Amino acid sequence: MENVIRNKRKEKGISQEELSKRCGVSRQTINAIENDKYDPTLSLAFRLARELGLTVDELFIPKES
Template sequence: MGCALKNRLRVLRAERDWSQQELADRLSVSRQSVNAIETGRYDPSLPLAFRIADVFGLAIEQVFEPDRERQTG
């Protein structure tokens, strides 16, 4: 059993006034992907997580952190 991730995507987007589609375009992924990551339904791969952090100009740990309350199967 692994540990899931928490993320600050919604807050970071709001700070920049970006829609999910705008963030998706910057990441070259679908809007569904951004929505699934933002709502915690899908944990991105390490390369995609680094790309997300890059888009916001932050370190990866400033965007993602372990969610010790929610475990993954």
């Protein structure tokens, strides 16, 4: 899965640190998700989507083969 978290976070002017606090995870977790090194749990995916004003489907996109 690819995601648009970094782009949407920057559009809203939110730092990784701020987003991590809002979602109850570490900044390193946000960084790993943005760099496709970690797939979040479903509950974290919903928290990220809520904080960024998107649906989970809009936030995460299947990778093209």
